[in-house]
Amino acid sequence: MDSLVLCLFVILLAAVGHASDAEDVPWSQNYVILYGQEHTQLLNQGKEIQISMDQSSGSGFRSLKTYGSGFFGMRIKLPNKDTTGIITSFYVIRQQYLLQTNVFTNGQGLREQRISLWFDPTTYFHNYQILWNQHQVVWFVDDTPIRVFKNNKKIGVGYPAQSMQIEATIWNGSWAGEPNWSQAPFQAHYQGFGIDGCLAQNHTIGFSDCSSPTFSWNGVN
Numbered sequence: 001m002d003s004l005v006l007c008l009f010v011i012l013l014a015a016v017g018h019a020s021d022a023e024d025v026p027w028s029q030n031y032v033i034l035y036g037q038e039h040t041q042l043l044n045q046g047k048e049i050q051i052s053m054d055q056s057s058g059s060g061f062r063s064l065k066t067y068g069s070g071f072f073g074m075r076i077k078l079p080n081k082d083t084t085g086i087i088t089s090f091y092v093i094r095q096q097y098l099l100q101t102n103v104f105t106n107g108q109g110l111r112e113q114r115i116s117l118w119f120d121p122t123t124y125f126h127n128y129q130i131l132w133n134q135h136q137v138v139w140f141v142d143d144t145p146i147r148v149f150k151n152n153k154k155i156g157v158g159y160p161a162q163s164m165q166i167e168a169t170i171w172n173g174s175w176a177g178e179p180n181w182s183q184a185p186f187q188a189h190y191q192g193f194g195i196d197g198c199l200a201q202n203h204t205i206g207f208s209d210c211s212s213p214t215f216s217w218n219g220v221n
Contacts, residue, residue, distance in 0.1 A: 022071075022192070022194030022195055022196045023194040024047065024193070024194055025193055026046035026047060026193065027046050027061075027193045029193065030063055030064055030065075030193050030194070030195050031049075031061045031062065031064060031193060032061060032063075033060075033061050034059075034060040034061050034167060034169065035057075035058075035059060035060055036051065036052075036057050036060060037059075039052045039054070039185070040052070040059050040061070043189075044191075047191060048189060049189070049190050050188070050190075051169070051170050051190070052170065052185040052186060052187040052188070053172065053185060053186045054181070054184040054186070055179075055181045055184060058169060058170045058172065059169070059170060060167060060168060060171070061167070061169075062165050062167040062168075063166040063167070065165070065199055065200075066163040066164060066165050066199075066200040067092075067163060067164060067165070067166070067198055067199060067200055067210070068163050068199075068200040068209060068210030069132055069133045069134065069197065069198045069211065069215065069218060070131075070133075070195065070198060070210075070215075070217055071129065071131045071132075071196045071197070071216075071217040072129065072130050072131075072132070072166055072196070072197060073128060073129030073130070073140070073192065074090055074127075074128060074168065074190050074191065074192045075125040075126065075127050075128075075192040076088065076090060076121070076125060076128055076168075076188065076189070076190055077121070077122065077125045077126075077188065077189040078122045078188055079170075079186040079187050079188055080123070081180075081186060082180045082183050083183075084176070084177040084178065084179060085172055085173060085174070085176045085178055086170065086171075086173075086179055086186045087169075087171050087172070087173045087176060089167075089168065089169050089170075089171075090130075090168045090190075091130070091166075091167055091168075092130055092132060092164045092166055092167075093164055093166075093167050099114065099116075099117055099146065100112060100113070100114050101113050101114075101115070101139050101146075101147050103137065103149055103158075111149070113147055115141075115146050115147070117141070125189070127140070127143065127192070128140070128141055132160065132217075133215075133217055133219075134210075134211040134218065135150070135151055135219075136149060136150050136151055136220075137149040137160070163200030166195070168190055170186065170188050196217060198212075198215055
């Protein structure tokens with residue numbers, strides 16, 4: 001059985017189309033704290049969440065429900081400090097100034113791509129999205145597609161066919177460098193908590209129940 005993570009890591013080092021029609025709803029309607037409760041704060045009547053990290057802990061949140069396909073996205077503003085080693089992420093996971101994308105199947109990655117962003121992601125909110133259906137995975141930044149991963153299971157390439165949840169976290173990746181803890185806390189802000197996705201009734205749904213062409217995100221293009 002495939003296990004998969006569709007990763008969109010926004011990594012700030014010291015030196016990271018389609019438009020979603022998801023309704024702008026309060027964070028609590030679709031999400032719950034994953035860890036680091038004391039490092040989270042709801043703002044703007046629940047329409048924005050701040051997650052932070054210091055030397056004691058990071059923090060994160062996840063969707064209340066699981067999905068079998070969809071066009072998932074959030075507006076994110078990154079920490080505006082020296083964030084060497086601090087990873088701000090948004091991803092779809094099965095029960096987990098460079099933009100790094102990756103696909104993990106059966107616990108194996110090796111599909112990394114890094115893209116230079118054309119703006120300062122710490123100044124304003126920008127829209128980061130993942131389109132996932134039975135044909136392809138497409139990563140978007142501000143509605144511009146920046147990577148496409150096609151479904152090539154017919155030639156033996158691993159591809160997601162299990163239900164997944166949405167997660168967003170801030171954490172310390174040792175491979176990304178040693179954080180300057182004197183700059184802590186590092187604070188990332190997220191907005192846009194509506195979800196365009198096909199709800200999964202169980203964890204083994206596959207695409208048979210969520211590949212209907214009635215879902216706008218299930219087109220080939």
